[in-house]
Amino acid sequence: MSPHATNESTVPTGTNSWWKEATIYQVYPASFCDSNGDGWGDIPGVIAKIPYLHSLGIDVVWLSPMYDSPMHDMGYDVSDYENVLPAYGTVHDVEKLVEACHERGMKLILDLVVNHTSDQHKWFKESRSSKDNPKRDWYFWRPPRYDEKGNRLPPSNYRGYFAGRTWDEHTQEYYLNLYAPSQPDLNWDNKETREAIYNSAIRFWLDKGIDGFRVDTVNKYSKHTAFPDVPITDPKSYIQPAIEMWCNGPRIHEFLREMYDSALSPYGDIVTVGELANTPDPAQVLEYVGAKAKELSMVFHLDIGHIGMGALADKYIFHPWQLTQMKSVVNKWQSFVEGTDGWTTAFCENHDNGRSVSRFGDDSPAFREVSAKMLALMMISMTGTLFIYQGQEIGMINAPKDWPIDEYRDIEGLGYYREAVKQTESGADRTRKKKIMDGLRILARDHSRLPMQWDNSAHAGFTTGKPWMRAHDLYPEINVKNQEGDSQSVLSFWKNVLRLRKEYRELFIHGAFEVLDFENLQTFCFTKSRDYKQALVILNFTSEIQPFTQADKVSDMRLLVGNYEKSAGEMLRPFEGRIYIN
Incomplete structure (x- = not known):
């Protein structure tokens, strides 16, 4: 039988697959375990901790981006899909990680980041080299427009997350970037581009024996390529919010079905977990995850991560929330697959959000352990595939509130902070800097990226060198070694409830x-x-x-x-x- 063959047994939610009943553990490689003392986590470090993850009850390791990259966005700016960032190791190390997982009956999935590449990827370097380069159409290039005063403007008025268009002096055109200027968007409308993506980013790694992908920004591949102007909702700016122009676009289901048929299904029952933003309608989500659709195994509904956040422009301004908000989110995404052929996910932490104990529980010494256990009970009783983020199993918490902005590293959070500083100093909004900093202390992506806390030695046992990011001040109290020998610890509690989740799978999982x-x-x-x-x-x-x-x-x-x-x-x-x- 193929290692990815479908388990044809039936469960209350339809045909079973190995990934439905799996517990998946997300590893953020920069912060997990450093094997060579250079201050960066690496793949040999992950391999060394596979026995630990196996003892916890983990079925699948999800390794966040480890590809070669300039690391402007922590690896979500890929410069070579077929190589590994040297600080993380080598392709051979990934092969050894696959072997280490498979030896214990575990599986390995990687991140698939193919909405955009790094501007250092060879494809983009060729594309920007000249207007008649064969790869010019692999990205979105458009000439500028000019206002009545002759000032150069982007070719349309819409923005993505960080910006929208970046001017290229060499070829005198703009390229599309929904994220940072160093992350140009790939043109999925070009069939040659799609086939190159399938070969380089998907088949290359499936041939190495991996078991699937978490699929980054999965509903943004299809854009309205006429790039029309959007209605003006912010009269103070030329650039306007335009999610409807680049999310859930006109050809998105065509692209995902082709990717499934051409690049994934030949390898058997490969799991795909899509990051599906800006898709609030469950009926629309089922178009992606229904078994008959043959697109994605499941998707992340990001609403739980957005609790307490503002809209895009005010993302890092904290908004006090009530428990009914969480109930609505959980109820919506727990219930929408009932009676359908779709599947869902259960999670409350990842690399893009603050720690759940600090956000939804109480991270004070009196309550941090009991609230971590309470959240564990909520998660193990959820329908769907369960995801745990590194450190969640020991109740890691947000960085101390007295840490200055200098300790933060995330490109997105720092971007919001710098913009807030400008607004405060210009007098446009004198409270903006404080509001953003207060929000970052709760919501910043950096909190989840602090080094994993293994023991009470220097830097939490993460590295023998200088860590790329400071370890939490409380690591001598909150760490794996302390908790492994304590039957009442958060770690021991997680081990027990993960076992119960499997024992009572018909209730908790299905x-x-x-x-x-x-x-x-x-x-x-x-x-x-x-x-x-x-x-x-x-x-x-x-x-x-x-x-x-x-x-x-x-x-x-x-x-x-x-x-x-x-x-x-x-x-x-x-x-x-x-x-x-x-």
Whole structure:
């Protein structure tokens, strides 16, 4: 049987696949484990920790971008899909990582970053070399327009995330970049470009034995290539928000079906996990993840990561939130696949968000461990494929609030901060700098990128050299070594509940989700049901004692697991979580 062959057994959610019941662990390689003391995590370091991940109960390792890159955006600016950043190791190291995973019955997936390349990729260097280069049309080039005063302007008025168009002095045209100027967008409308992507970024690695991809920015490949102007919603700017012009575009499903048929399906049951932004309608999401669609295995619905964030222009201004917001998000993406042939994901941390304990729990010494366990109970009881981010299993928290902006590294967060400084200094918004800095302390991507905390030696045992990013001040207290020998630790708790998730897979992985007492702003209660079996999940999201409002429902149920040693009956202690089953 092929290592990627589909398990044809049926489950309540349709045909089973190995990836439906998997627990996937995201490794951010720069910050995971440094094997050679240069301050950067590397692939040999990941290999050394595979036994640890296996003992945790992990089925799949997801390795964030490790490709050769100038690292302007931490590897999401790829300069060579077929090589590895030297600081991370070599292609042979990836092959050894595949072998280390497969030896233990685990699998390995990589990031697939093919909406754009680095401006240092050989394809783009050729494309920008002249207007008649054969690869000119592999990217989006357009001549400028001019205003009535003769000032040069981009060819259309829309912006992407960071910008939209960058002027190239050599060929006197603009190229499209939804992200940074160093990340020019590939032209997926060009079939030759698509085939090069399939060969270089997909088949090359599947031939090495990897088991699938997390697919970056998956719904942005198709643009409205006439590049029309968009309505003016910000009269102060020439550049206008234009998500509808480059997200879920006119040919996106055609492209993804072709990618599946041509580059993925020949390798068997390969998993693809799409990053699907700006797609709030579940019916539209099902067009991507329905089994019959043959496009993607599942997608990340990013709403839970956006809780507390503003809209694009105010992304890093913190907005206080209520528990009903989280309930709405979870209910929406837990329920939308019920009765369909689609599949979903469950996660509350990744490399693009602050730590869940600091955002959704309480990271003070009194409550950080119990709230980390409460969030673990929420996650293991979710329908879909479960994703854990490195350090989540030991309850890592956000960087200390007294760290200055100099300790932050992320290109996006720093971009917002620098813009805020200009607005504050110009008088346009004298509070902007403070508001952005306050928001970064909660929401910045940097929090999830601090070095993994292995032990209480220097730099948390991440490196013997100088780390590229400072280790958390509390690493002597919060680390793997401390927790491995403690049966009451967050790590031990995760090991136990991951085992329970597999044992009760029909409820937790495949069960139908229903929220109870939606308007309650202190507790989050829901059921998971399948046939005649049911689980009741009770979560106190406050640091205060709350009444157990669902007590009448547990008379014929038993307590399966909780995050306190003994139950307190009809009262819920701070951040208490319980799961009952019948």
